[in-house]
Amino acid sequence: MLTQTLPQRTALDLGLDGLVFGCDYNPEQWSRETWVEDVALMREAGVNLVAINIFGWSHVEPEPGRFRFDDLDTVIELLHEAGIGVNLGTGTSSPPPWLTTRHPEVLPVAADGTTRWPGGRQAYCPSSPVFRERALDLVRATAERYGSHPALKLWHVSNELGCHNALCYCDESALAFRAWLEARHGTVDALNDAWGTAFWSQRYSSFTEVLPPRATLSFVNPAQTIDFHRFSSDALLEHYRAEAEVIRLASAVPITTNFMVAAHIRNQDYWTWAGDMAVIANDHYLDHRLERPEVELSFAADTTRGLAGGAPWILMEHSTGAVNWQPRNLTKAPGEMLRNTASHVARGADGICFFQWRASVKGTEKFHSALLPHAGTSSRTWRDSVELGALAGRLGELRGSRVVADVALVFSWENWWAADLEAHPTADFSYIEQVHRLYGALWELGVTVDVVAPGASLDGYALVVVPSLYLVRDEHAAVVDEFVAAGGSALVTFFSGVVDETDAVRVGGYPGAFRDLLGVRVDEFSPLPVGGRVEISGGPVGATGSLWSEPVELVGAEAVLGYASGTLAGRPAVTRNAHGRGLGWYVSTELDAATLRHVVARAVDEAGVAPRSEVAGRAGVEVVRRVGDQHEWVFVLNHSDDVVVHEFSGYDLVSEQHVSGPVELAAGGSHIIRQDRKAS
């Protein structure tokens, strides 16, 4: 993440009517008769873009060097005749058994040195030269055959790159890691300095001695681990670039791959990837392991829009109902698929695709829902799919419109790797949880948020929220400082600013890089025991902090809330500092949700942010606006179990009715209301 400069984008026109409405399709699992039936049903459902050949390698190249494209030819023709665009996979996402049998050195290796075998997917080392060579041969053949086909709308490189195999510890990876380190650090002395190898007698005398952070008897060097994450993200990006380069020689069609912005996927630093994508595409699934899956969905969608630099993007995969890979795969309640879809569109998606078209009957994903379930067209899912396809057509009018936000939230994959490392003050700390807590407070307040990279320009925002940014470069911290000095507001939470990009602590007191901005100084962290709570005074009744506390010393700031129990009783817990022409807020503990909302609301208010939602603060009601040249579209999504009354007027694209005045929005219901654009 050496640069945060994202390209300026406009909406990508794939030449399709309405929003992109599509799906993954795996024709190799079905008969030719079924293909014909499927294409007819796709038309019925309004599908206009179909991703194929995602896992095609072993079908298209059944033996080394022997390609058979006949099936793919037929499927593409069938789609083309039906007026459906093709999103063509390069097919390299999982190597065929013949490759790993002949070249077992392609297989990935875990941190303990044990091999991971075929039988699932992505069984390859991202740094394997043999894999790379073979994959590019396949891509070349495929691009040459279909690169100019009129049905082809988009190239889909590989699939969910790094979902499983991001971190490989094999000897090939070690070689690639050393080359990457030499390019990054230049000399072994510089490496020794950056990694602090004076500690525990780890000084290297040569790059050849360096290894991936394989399993050790004790803790692993943290800087080594962070660099290994950077390398691993880069290694996969390099693979993407290699495929894209081969494609470009034979095809002018735009190229992308599907990201996985999600709570459980963290090995790719997508800020560094985004610039290489013709359009930003994301896969997202509701995660029922989380307390509030719909809030995480919103965060992922806003982050995806951030990766797109604010431009529209495509939801490349989500699900009609249950997935198959969570411990308990809950189905969606009536209205929930529509609500999820609308939330993505509200936050900038100009395309909605599903995994997958027809539910598999064999293999690991057979219990993953699909547009066309095992039960066939006589099913709730199919009826909902057809309705949604129709809506997608109507929503074509908002293509290219934008989401406008006054608040930015800084989010960093690099910090995710660093902040959650072992041997930290408390193993209970989770960066993504802290991000979700801050984001959730804003969500509840009805404040729309742009998610930005560390160091991104904050021009045009009133407030920036910085949750637990443990690792931050000096120049990125300076952007926040200068933003506040110039009149902005920043709200920073505990365990921020602690280390630089080499994981070296900033001495002189925490929160290091943000000490001046915040006007506070802390001389030790004081995490709380399991279940430990500390009372907080000055805010809502019953306010508490958990997880973390700090003996905050005021160096210019004023106390807003205070610790009221424990050894820190009487000390400030939340502070406010006038810095230049702006304000720096600091939260030194994990506040309970209501108190956090209280603090965030105050920072929002003092920053002059007007909530854009007329039902702000109503629990579980999501309100977001997309703004076009002529119109605005207000998305009102009721995630609660209660009827909600609201005052919007306009034309509801969901019910296809004009609404006005107090309107009852059913539990679980959704409105997408077109209004004339307000004077700005």
Place this chain on the structure above:
Amino acid sequence: MLTQTLPQRTALDLGLDGLVFGCDYNPEQWSRETWVEDVALMREAGVNLVAINIFGWSHVEPEPGRFRFDDLDTVIELLHEAGIGVNLGTGTSSPPPWLTTRHPEVLPVAADGTTRWPGGRQAYCPSSPVFRERALDLVRATAERYGSHPALKLWHVSNELGCHNALCYCDESALAFRAWLEARHGTVDALNDAWGTAFWSQRYSSFTEVLPPRATLSFVNPAQTIDFHRFSSDALLEHYRAEAEVIRLASAVPITTNFMVAAHIRNQDYWTWAGDMAVIANDHYLDHRLERPEVELSFAADTTRGLAGGAPWILMEHSTGAVNWQPRNLTKAPGEMLRNTASHVARGADGICFFQWRASVKGTEKFHSALLPHAGTSSRTWRDSVELGALAGRLGELRGSRVVADVALVFSWENWWAADLEAHPTADFSYIEQVHRLYGALWELGVTVDVVAPGASLDGYALVVVPSLYLVRDEHAAVVDEFVAAGGSALVTFFSGVVDETDAVRVGGYPGAFRDLLGVRVDEFSPLPVGGRVEISGGPVGATGSLWSEPVELVGAEAVLGYASGTLAGRPAVTRNAHGRGLGWYVSTELDAATLRHVVARAVDEAGVAPRSEVAGRAGVEVVRRVGDQHEWVFVLNHSDDVVVHEFSGYDLVSEQHVSGPVELAAGGSHIIRQDRKAS
């Protein structure tokens, strides 16, 4: 499990007085003086069959090819002189260190590729040619020496085959797996089709590319895993057959091995093994990790009788008290050893043996209880052992009698492997738990059950219970369908009929193979979150479902109970369908125990099954009948902490008294009452 046809059996006559009453004995752990003392005490306890040489390999063949049988000669003579029969182990259950040192390729390999080493037991790959050859050399020498010895009553091949080493992932296993697959599937195209390798680019171009389901980065191909289970069960059975074949060349004495029908052992499909056994023998230990160990004991005993085709069988191992391998090894309360023993006999055992005679003082099992504990003959255990031996003598009169049941329960090891696989609707599902729940409801109702294989003939039963039979062959499902069409009743529970033997989903709606029989159709599964409950109407007050729910659509069936909360409120939860001349019941959720009993009782009643227990429904009182030519024996076993009054009349073989009219059965007490056979 290609055929369910079990041989017709009669009781095996080993030429012993009374029931078989015996034990494992490991004389190699003791001095010659102790052998003499032991044989005298065995006579005192009434022991008539002793299993020896179970772990004899390293003693009998201390170096490659050098056999020393002198100790075994002496022990066999001592037993023979005392009139005690010998159950002779082949001694191959654990290879000696000299073998694995010389041939480390014999050692088993785990799914992650790491070796499992000597130091425990069963440290061999079931497919190892070197192991096989060496083991058969030992068996040959042993069979030639003792095959005609008059003391020899039974051959005991190996020991608890597959208890630890059932699944080996080494290269030798890979070779054997490929040969097995080629025999099963014929061509690699057939294999590709059966395994659905079109999914995730897994298509094989040759059998040589196939591997055991070793550790992957993501989920493993489920059909590959199921076939690997089938192969692994067959590989061990093949080993059994190889030993038996060698024995038969030198000995006419019957041959068997000890099964492990238990809640925590599942890698052998004993339905396919049973036909090879001269007599069915089982090892069973109370499992205190379960909520109701005594119900699982009953289920295991009934299943063992099922494996014996209804004929008597031998309990080859159980314990006088605590075992040593559970997390907490609870001892048995006063009366509990008798009660456990009686329950096995009630359910068809004509022999009761223990592990082991004398408690070891060294090694891993030294804290496993024995007939003769560390404390010696001055101990409760010894006194109980002697009493039990005397009872075993008295119980000789019921040898060969049978258990009669009107209800069959379909149980499938193959389905156990398939239904519990990863990437299913909920990881909280456990097949064996569902089986235990259904069986437990019948147990509480006092209904005696025959456990049968899928596809077994249901002639003579009034009701068949089919818990969660996820994987079922078409022809096996047809047996149930035809049974109901002809007037029988079937009660099927959720997640049944879903896939065929290749794990391919039956499309058109769940429960697939049983849709017509049950008159329902389901278009998606709806598992519940952890701790989630759904209210159930139409049955007992407070009825709930957990774990699972389904939007059941009636296609001919009527609703019996309904969902009363959640998004399925108003939908049927339990249904009843008139199918042909019979009834098909469907239970679409995990009902609480009382409601499940309520539903099962109704199905039992409507099927015309008269509970054979006069104290049916009394919590914790087990009543079972064995029926002979002249007499019946009623087993009344009070597992509860309360005195129970019952009305049986007859002669109690336990108390050696005639009983009549209302009799008080003490908490924990047991009666075995001989009655004249009722006119049938």
Place this chain on the structure above:
Amino acid sequence: MLTQTLPQRTALDLGLDGLVFGCDYNPEQWSRETWVEDVALMREAGVNLVAINIFGWSHVEPEPGRFRFDDLDTVIELLHEAGIGVNLGTGTSSPPPWLTTRHPEVLPVAADGTTRWPGGRQAYCPSSPVFRERALDLVRATAERYGSHPALKLWHVSNELGCHNALCYCDESALAFRAWLEARHGTVDALNDAWGTAFWSQRYSSFTEVLPPRATLSFVNPAQTIDFHRFSSDALLEHYRAEAEVIRLASAVPITTNFMVAAHIRNQDYWTWAGDMAVIANDHYLDHRLERPEVELSFAADTTRGLAGGAPWILMEHSTGAVNWQPRNLTKAPGEMLRNTASHVARGADGICFFQWRASVKGTEKFHSALLPHAGTSSRTWRDSVELGALAGRLGELRGSRVVADVALVFSWENWWAADLEAHPTADFSYIEQVHRLYGALWELGVTVDVVAPGASLDGYALVVVPSLYLVRDEHAAVVDEFVAAGGSALVTFFSGVVDETDAVRVGGYPGAFRDLLGVRVDEFSPLPVGGRVEISGGPVGATGSLWSEPVELVGAEAVLGYASGTLAGRPAVTRNAHGRGLGWYVSTELDAATLRHVVARAVDEAGVAPRSEVAGRAGVEVVRRVGDQHEWVFVLNHSDDVVVHEFSGYDLVSEQHVSGPVELAAGGSHIIRQDRKAS
């Protein structure tokens, strides 16, 4: 642990003023400018001994055979000029990357056969010949250079030997293990007998067949495991001896290494190590995973004094605040660092050192507290450090004084290895927990305890406490028996005396070796289920037992408390036996804390032990006495949250005031009161 004879020691005079007050220092992490600042600040804090070169290998020998001592020369001169003594590390605790790159066979191997890699610390096999050779080369060069330097006060061999790498399962370890076994057992027959290899066909025909207890499919041979622990402890001790031998050729300065007597470190049998140390040094950190960390601290300190044979010892490492390696690293409350320090001194420490001087800014331990924290000298920690240094100077007057105890507690690392093995009656049993429970009862009663090795002379004690001494040699059990016969008292708890040193059960009834002494006999163990409780009668109201119970049979003893529920109701639970001229107490269950204290108090009283604490029994107040020739020093440490009033008179070295009569001791406060020595 073949002999328990510890050398008679007197206090070691390192020629320093006051107590030893010092720290680890890692100058290789800092610039030369910082060294100068550090030495000046060390003087300010009163530091008089600094440990350096602990992890120096890769700095001092950056390439094979090339030594650079220039930095070390400078640092030693700076310290010497400031009058600060040097505790010189041999630097061998973690090998440099060049060594493991050139000799990967040096790397340790886990039980499953996977390698453990560099990146942490201690990445070497203790039995590696290459590692040994290279390490001794380094030691030789270092000893020759600095062996006679006037600043050098102590040699610090390696560091926390065995903290991570104690148990290595590689082939080199296998070779060394075999040699050790041959030396111990002589013949393979003797080995077979000792390990009970008649069980499970494990008989070895040659030592070459023996392996470390690598991962198996089932339980591992317990005697093999115990011998492997003995071997592993000896292998590290052998390494210590090899380094010490090399040092002695070049230096007359005393030699030691830092032990880790702690709840989570158990792989070194320090009873066998102690005799090789010029002074006993221990590292101790509060362990917040325990319920009462301060009690464990006391136990560790008393054990360390036991290792020193009662002589003063050095606390080589503890922390000013939080550590970095526990799940939650809690900081210390105000007064807690002083209280912890005082507790160590009270229990015999004549030196208090810290890890470390200046908090690292890089590497794994950067969040470990230090005397000089990241925040610098403007911090609570620094102020406390300076105060403590001043106190350490004042405490110089008690150097060489002793702690006197009337009660001994037998503690055995060997038993820790054995008693906690798998396949025991209950996996919930933890030896160290039982030790802590017994020790905690005495701590609460204000009774000072000497921790002694099994077999240690009990002369001079009134009572010996023997918690759960499962494995005990005959001759060591005899020492307790003779002690009681001669008039002493012994309190023994359940699961004691069960096996001999080969893990062979003593037959005839438990508790085996202590049966006669205690006058009881038990014929089976009866562990309780999870959460199971049994009521106890005859003691405090509401008394319960958990974890364990036994059907105790009185054979001469009388019942003191009884079981009052469950199947053992009416049986004795705690007994008292007159044996010779003394008393043997037996506790057959895990009593709740209050009831255990009640029983221990009675045993203490009847043994005639007068609690040496005037505030005995006051919750959380620790009172210990050190006795010198002229004076006594009473340590009164208030661990509670309440003010405590006490009656001590004398001069308080903490407050530097005379105190007399009732004095209020603040919550968390500490007194160290000098008094004239009482007539004894």
